[in-house]
Structures are given as C-alpha cells and as structure tokens.
Amino acid sequence: MVASMASMATRFRTRAMVNLCYLAVVFCAFLVPSFAELQRIEHPTKSDASLSFLVVGDWGRKGFYNQSEVAFQMGRIGEKLDIDFVISTGDNFYDNGLEGVYDPAFRESFTNIYTAKSLQKQWYSVLGNHDYRGDAEAQLSPILRRIDKRWLCLRSFVLKTEKVEFFFVDTTPFVDKYFTEPDYTYDWRGVEPRKTYLANLLKDLDTALKKSTAKWKIVVGHHAIRSVGHHGDTPELIKFLLPILKANNVDLYINGHDHCLEHIASLDSSIQFLTSGAGSKAWRGDLKLHDNHAVKFVYDGQGFMSVKMTENSALIAFYDVAGKVLHKWKISKQLHSAI
Template identity: 65%
Template sequence: MSISFLLTLFITSSLSSLSAYAQLLRFSHSSKHDASLSFLMLGDWGRRGAFNQSQVAFQMGKVGERLDIDFVVSTGDNFYDNGLISEHDNAFAESFTKIYTAESLQKQWYSVLGNHDYRGDAEAQLSPVLREMDSRWLCLRSFIVDSELVDIFFVDTTPFVEKYFTEPQKHKYDWGGIGPQKPDVGNVIKDLELAPKESRAQWRGVVGHHTIRSVGHHGDTQELVEKLLPILQANNIDFYMNGHDHCLEHISDTESPIQFLTSGAGSKAWSGDLQQMNRRGLNFFYDGQGFMSVQLTQTHATIEFYDVFGNVLHTLASSKQPHSFM
C-alpha cells in the first residue's frame, strides 16, 4: 500500500483510535531495489532557521542526495519554544517547509512529539491540515514504520515523564487527546511488548524524544530506564534513537547489544554541558549542531554523525547474519 493511501485511511478515522497492529498504526515504506535503506535523523530543530538550523538543513540536503535517502526521521521538539499555536501557525512553514528545501529532503518525514511540542497545541502537529500544506509531514504519537528490512517503533515519550504533570513550573502542557497518564503510558507499554514480538525485520529500532542513556544536559530519563529499557532489552532492539539533549552522542548499553543514539542538535546546542554519568559505555559526544544518517542492508548497518559543515564526526558500523524464521 502507498503512504498516501494509508494516510487517507488514517484521516478518515479518529486520531485517538488507531488501527490494530497491537494498537499501533503501521506504515509500510519499501526498501530500495537492492534491499538497502537509508534515512537521516535530526531533532530539536524548529527555530525559523536560527541557531544554524538553516546550515544544518543545507548539509542534510547534500548528504541526503549522496545517500539517496528514503525518508527523514525527526526525534521531536519540532517547533520552539512552545510548539505550534494551532494547525494554521505560520511557524510550520517558517521552521519546516521553507527550511528543508533541498530536493533530496522532499521525502516522507516521520516525526514524534517532544516536550516543547506539548507546550503548544500538540494535536495541531498531528492534524491532516499540516499534511495538506506539506505532504512530507507525518507526526503521530506512537506508530510503526515497516520496510521489511527494518521495523522502527516510534514512541511518544513525553507522557512517561512525571514532572511534566506534577512540576510543570511555568509551562502549560497540552494533554488533550490522550487519556489519564498512567493508563495512557500503560497502553503504550503493552503495545511495545507485543509489536516487536511479531517483527520479522532484520533490524529493529525505536525512536523517542527523550533520552534513555545520555551524558548531556538532561542525562538519563529515569521513567524510560525503568519502563521502556527492559522491553527494548527483551526484544532484541538494535538502536534506541532520540533527541532532547541538544547534542550528538553514541552510547553502548552495558547489559545488551542496544546502541543509544542521540540526534538532538538540529539547531540550538548546549556547549560544554557534559555530565559524568554513562562514561563506561560512551563512544562519542559532540556538543555542536548536526544530524545523523542511517544506512542499512541485510547484513550491515552504518550510522554516521555530521556537524554543521557536513564533516563526519563519528561512525558506528554494525553487522549481523540474516534472520532465519521458521
């Protein structure tokens, strides 16, 4: 099925009543003819081109063309400082459509919400109106992208974090469209326990906004360490990919093969903001602007981190034998 057909099916249903695969909507995205797949990933970006957002977008266009990418993934905090006011907010065009203009970036964008997105009209980013304005845009709370080669499970992590409910400080979070926190998070956890068990993909990745392991400003998100990490470890997840910390980093899990990949440097970065935790698994940390690419085949994964000038700062190469399912 084509993306446009699946979107039509989705638009005709309620945003809160997703079709059944577990309870997560599934989008099929075919691999290339040679059975490979490539995509770019960035997070924490929407600042109307400021803080080097435009320069990062320019380099993404160049890398996207070279790799012939299939799609782009956004790890959240899509619009600063407080999400979108409504589905007609001109920040959508000024921070997205008018910034990522390279021909190679005119592909499907799969996006999750971040905590800053919840400070505005969170449901505006989920609206079909935005997809009518720019057909590249697809943002949902939690869903699956399936290319046969890889299953990517997108998770709405903001409702996991207790302090947004109990200590919002001066911020107001838009919880419209989701149920009470504990049942909502519980349903997401059930979905994530079920969906990977049905996966027959060679590679498995999970995308969320918040960190699980990080040496950056926010550090670990304890609620995800307690509730999400055990599910990832039990289901042979290869990569957990996130934003939230405004940096690029690669940390290896010390208890499983999971690689924690942070790409939250799409615009404003936090120079010198480095903590002492997670040093045993730390492979790479960079506190400037940039983005990440992922290239997959049946046997190899190559992940590269780029700075604002397009330089490759770090490469993760991984390999595995093809799965054999009975």
C-alpha cells in the same frame, strides 16, 4: 392487572439500566484512549533492499541557531546517500510547539528551511516536550499533511520496511515532572488518564515488537534512555521502556532532547543508544561525562545523523554543521566495529 403493571415497570427499569450501561460504555470510550494496535505504515525500499535515512531533532527555530546551515548539509548528505526518508526525534517547533494547524511557524521552521531536493521525502516525526506545550494535536492533524505532504507526525506508530521495522514511541507522557511543572502548560488531550495511556502504550509496543519478524528493530523516541548531555538519563524510560527493548532484542534506540550528538553502548545488552538532537540550538560545554556509560562518541555542537542499512549491516555517521563526518560506526548482526 396489578401484576401486569408491575411486570411492565420491571421491564422499563431493566431497559433503562441497559441503556444507562450502554451510554456509560460509550462515554468511557471517549475518555479512555484505546490502543488495540499501534498504527502501521509501510515504506518501500530500493530494489536492492538497502535503506538510507537522516535523523535530526530539536530543530524548529525558523532558521536561527544554525538550523538553516544544518538543513543545507542535510540536503547535501541526503543526495549523496539517496535517502529514503528523514526521521525527526521531536521538539519540532520552539519554544512552545504550534498554536494551531495554520500557525505560520510550520512553514517558517519546516517547509521554508528543508528545501533541498533530497529532503523532499517523507518525514516521520514524534512529539517532544516543547511540542506538548503548544497545540500538540495540531502536529498530528492531516491538515498539515495537506500543507506539506512530507509531514507525518503521530504519537506512536510502527514504520515497516522490507528488512527493518521502526517503532516510534511517545515518550513525553512518561516524564513525571511535566505533570507538576508550575511554569508551563502542557496539552494532555488524548493522553489523560495518563496511567491508562502509558499502560496501553507499553503493552502494545511489547506486542508489536514480539510480533515483528524484521531482521532489524529500531525504536525512536524524543527522550534519551542513556545520555551524558544536559538532561542525562531519563529514569522513567529506564524503568518502564528499557526492559521491553532488552526483552525484544532491539538493535538501536534513537532520540533527541539533549542538544548534542551521542553514541553510547549498552553495558548489559546489544542496544546502541544514539542521540541526534542538535538540529539547531546546541549547548556547548554542557556535558556530564561519567563512568556509568560506555560512551563511544559525544559532540556538543549542531549537527545530524545518517544511517545506511543493508540486510546484514548498518553504517551510522554523525555530521557537524559544516557537514564534516565526526564519527562513524558499523554494526552488524555478527560484529560491532568502530571505523
């Protein structure tokens, strides 16, 4: 009898331990972000497999600082190129992101500004550092997609077309200073623990790039890897992200963050670094030109960028606030040449 009771007690203890372990696993699953695979989205291309899109960043100022003027020219160029979609490189809403999913700033800075017929296409967006100062998860919410069906913002994801794959990367959590700044509060829900988040993101990006069979690989983030603008290079991205891009033969890295337009060629790879962060407020005269970069073009005013791609070539153009072409660049798998 005593032995039986002892055996029963042992079984209860064992079952209790199993239950505790199960609860611990479940609890940790909620605490640690899981990135088994980057979310994939497919976008159809035209019948001839060509692809055209616009890129704009750092724009959300309720029409001020020439945001409305830039939007007008985007509409004009978008119609001319028959664009398939628009890419936003982050800092979508100033100064401190959105306060929630029903913040009127969403309509005031997005829906009511980009009204041209040609811009009524899907917008693919990433978060910038200013977006993280508000309710970052509001911008990721499907509620915003119901308010304006064009809107799609995710932390990191893959956009697949017939010949081109875009890899959108959440770059803000890489930057050390945002975790120590005393003057701002950031919404790190879904990011912490930071080391786990970044390790998983880098691993999954590398895996996605390796698996890609696309002829063109384009990576999009908010922060610059190479820049001669106000913020300059981002050391954390040079250390952690750039080696992955080089190893996987990425063609273009597109970003915002610096409020200017830039085209910089890599000195040790075929990557072209393109900045389009001039959607509203620009920083005139705030450039840090030096000999460490192969700068092909830089402009310190407002504007945006277009890309028109075929199977074998991509034509990239930068425009100012009046819609004037400032710089064109043609890239192919065989040859790079300025126009």
